[in-house]
Amino acid sequence: MPSAGSSGRPARAGTKRNYRDDSSSEPEDSPRPSNTPAKPPKKRVKVDKGEGESDAKKSTRSKKPKAPKEPSKKKLWDDRIKKRGEWIQDRKYKHQGHPFTFTKSKALEYAKQFEPKLTERELLTLAYETRPNPIEGYRASHEYSVNDIDALIQEKALALGVTVKAPQPPPPPPPSDDWWDPLHPPLIVPDYTPPENAHPDDPSPEDIIWDGEHIRHRNILLQDACLLYCVNEDDLRDLARHSRWLDRETVAKRAVFLHGGFKRHNEIIVSRRKEAMEAYRAKVAVRNFHDGEPTEHYSLYLEGLFQKRQKVAKESRGLETILKQMWDERCFPGPEHDYSENGYRLRVKQFAPMIQYDERDYGCEWRWYHHWGRCFEGRWDLTA
Known part of the structure; x- marks a missing residue:
């Protein structure tokens, strides 16, 4: 008969029940495990006595003042x-x-x-x-x-404490082949011997003024040389073979010799001026207006030089500028020639194309000018 404490079910054969052994439980006084982790033991650091003393000395030592720094x-x-x-x-x-x-x-x-x-x-x-x-x-x-x-x-x-460094100079410009810097210098013949048929009133060669009356450039082109001194190209062919530039003074001496001396050369120039003035008047009479063009023109090179100078003069608005001075020197080089009676009487004349300009003054007549040059003076310009 089952005992009162049993559940009423018989135990299976061969099955061992596990019962808690209260006798094996830990005593009450034993410590129980806690949820907080245990702290690791502190590490002991051994301090060197000498090191500590040196640090203490460094902290107590007074700092030396720094020397003042020199300005740069x-x-x-x-x-x-x-x-x-x-x-x-x-x-x-x-x-x-x-x-x-x-x-x-x-x-x-x-x-x-x-x-x-x-x-x-x-x-x-x-x-x-x-x-x-x-x-x-x-x-x-x-x-x-x-x-x-x-x-x-x-x-x-x-x-x-440095050295000045200047900018690199620009490369030299290519040869310009201008009258002031010709690529091939002209042939110069310095001597002048009066021809046998020279006028008895001609001044001595030492007294003749060979400077240009209108064009004072040291070197001129063949076309301008023929126009200025009223000679043919064949008369200057030997000079032109040497260079495209002709020495102006050499051309003047050649023209005076070919024309029969100083006075006869100037007579030819005066006669050419009178013809040019008559041709200009005839042109104005036919057209009934002034077209602003001279009787003839210089070479394209010389005309371009004067036009450039005129443009620079307008842009400068009448004020002196370096650029204007430069073009003045290229168009009117050298000192101004003598405008006195002696200067007109002893100078070899040049023919410049003639033109008339309106002075823009009420009641004033049109005035004669030498092309790209000074105004016309009848008492000197029409006297040989």
């Missing part, structure tokens, strides 16, 4: 420019010796081509000349001397 050369230069300050304008100031000048913007462009370069602040320490602006006359233009700019660049280079 650039700093000294900047201080010098700052102390110098901007130049105070003086409208009466004029550069000495008439040097080449630049406006402020052009001066900076020029100065920045060199090493060391100049800054605007450094440039403003220089004296400048006050002039009317070439484009806008009501404005003032500050003109800096190129000599002063060069001196300031040199001063800056010495202060910085």
